[in-house]
Amino acid sequence: MADDAASACIAKGNALVAALAAGDASKATVDFDATMRAALPPETLAAVWVATVAKSGAYEGGDTAVAARGNETAPHLAVIPLRFAHAALNAVVACDAAGAVAGFHLVPRPAAQSPPVALESGAFSTEALTVGAEGVQLGATLYRPRTASAAAPAVLLLAGSGPQDRNSTLGATKPLRDLAEGLAKQGIVVLTYDKRTLAHPDRAIATVNDEVIDDAAAALHQLASLPGVDKKRVFVLGHSWGGTLAPRVATRAHGVAGLVLLAASVEPLEEAYRRQLRFLAERDGQVDDSELAELAKADAEARRLDDLRHGKAVEGRLPFGIPAAYWQDLAGYDPVAVARSLGVPVLALWAGRDYQVPAEPARDRWVQGFSGRTELAVHVYPTLGHTFMPMSDPPEPARLLEAGHVEPEVVLRVAQWISRVKPTSP
Numbered sequence: 001m002a003d004d005a006a007s008a009c010i011a012k013g014n015a016l017v018a019a020l021a022a023g024d025a026s027k028a029t030v031d032f033d034a035t036m037r038a039a040l041p042p043e044t045l046a047a048v049w050v051a052t053v054a055k056s057g058a059y060e061g062g063d064t065a066v067a068a069r070g071n072e073t074a075p076h077l078a079v080i081p082l083r084f085a086h087a088a089l090n091a092v093v094a095c096d097a098a099g100a101v102a103g104f105h106l107v108p109r110p111a112a113q114s115p116p117v118a119l120e121s122g123a124f125s126t127e128a129l130t131v132g133a134e135g136v137q138l139g140a141t142l143y144r145p146r147t148a149s150a151a152a153p154a155v156l157l158l159a160g161s162g163p164q165d166r167n168s169t170l171g172a173t174k175p176l177r178d179l180a181e182g183l184a185k186q187g188i189v190v191l192t193y194d195k196r197t198l199a200h201p202d203r204a205i206a207t208v209n210d211e212v213i214d215d216a217a218a219a220l221h222q223l224a225s226l227p228g229v230d231k232k233r234v235f236v237l238g239h240s241w242g243g244t245l246a247p248r249v250a251t252r253a254h255g256v257a258g259l260v261l262l263a264a265s266v267e268p269l270e271e272a273y274r275r276q277l278r279f280l281a282e283r284d285g286q287v288d289d290s291e292l293a294e295l296a297k298a299d300a301e302a303r304r305l306d307d308l309r310h311g312k313a314v315e316g317r318l319p320f321g322i323p324a325a326y327w328q329d330l331a332g333y334d335p336v337a338v339a340r341s342l343g344v345p346v347l348a349l350w351a352g353r354d355y356q357v358p359a360e361p362a363r364d365r366w367v368q369g370f371s372g373r374t375e376l377a378v379h380v381y382p383t384l385g386h387t388f389m390p391m392s393d394p395p396e397p398a399r400l401l402e403a404g405h406v407e408p409e410v411v412l413r414v415a416q417w418i419s420r421v422k423p424t425s426p
Helices: 002-022 034-039 042-056 175-185 208-225 243-251 269-283 291-309 324-330 335-342 359-369 397-400 408-420
Strands: 057-064 066-069 076-084 087-095 100-107 124-131 138-145 152-158 189-193 230-241 257-261 345-349 376-381
Touching: 002 057, 002 066, 002 076, 002 087, 002 100, 034 100, 034 269, 034 291, 034 397, 042 057, 042 076, 042 087, 042 100, 042 397, 057 087, 076 408, 087 230, 124 175, 124 189, 138 175, 138 208, 152 175, 152 208, 152 243, 152 408, 175 189, 175 230, 175 408, 208 243, 208 324, 230 243, 230 291, 230 408, 243 257, 243 335, 257 408, 269 291, 291 324, 345 359, 345 408, 359 376, 376 408
Parallel strands: 152 189, 152 230, 230 257, 257 345, 345 376
Antiparallel strands: 057 076, 066 076, 076 087, 087 100, 124 138, 138 189
């Protein structure tokens, strides 16, 4: 059954790409689930494809797709290599347990397939590296400031959920690249890398250790050992799911000087999904039958997960089709409590127009968790969205795919905060 589902996901992914290439965006969305139909309607999907062709050159065709194990977004992935005149991309199509398309991304090929070209600028240079836990090779980019006359502070960037590349490419945006370049211009060494779920989609993901923690801890160790890096001023910056897991990463990598958390959620993963699903279903003022069915399915999966957490035997699909081991590993994880236990400075930033991670509840939880302590600094940017770029009011999911850049004020705040943090003790 698993092989049949994987093959079906590949078939739907190939059909989606073929429809886009033929200019039929409506046909491309025929297998979308309710969330995808709301977040990526035909006109938006067509605009993404047009923007991709404008940037990458004419579409020349696709190569043989491969099936991959999904993670928290869906149990099945189809990774389809696409050839454009000036670029090689992967179309990553996620399918849920019912066979509907629950995710679609166009991302650069991993470094092993398309090595990045070193970038030279007046303020910084880049270098291609390989990072990852033992037995895992992940393409990475190191940004070195030219302004540093001595050992410089350094920061490892962690992307959000799903098979993210080192730039956290989303539509026409690359928020992690914006952050990396901006921080490098401020004299900070930066390391970004492709997630394991992108570079090695065939590898099993049992827990967040496989998904994020092991590779991040190894990358941190490598970053701290590089010449020109001040080993007492090495930081972790995580965005979204990367921000939620950053405290856990720091517990595995001794000597982290501080944490920078952008749009980090404290909400259980399944609750965040249900809330987002309701937002997308209700934003047009009416909830149709398919949206009601999606909401009911999410509620049922959450109830089964709650039973699992209480030691009961469960039958049926858990949220996102993720196996029980993943959920059991996360049980009891409290990023606020873990961050507090580290005793290091924390800068936590949120966006006021972020429907994925609402700012006020998250901020209040962090402030409450650090009551009586001085390590935490928080700030909310009222007019920005989840990727810390300008967002409409109310937030429109399709805007996240449009061309844009991380607000410079965010980069500057992070850089200035890092410069003020004292080095760790020997």
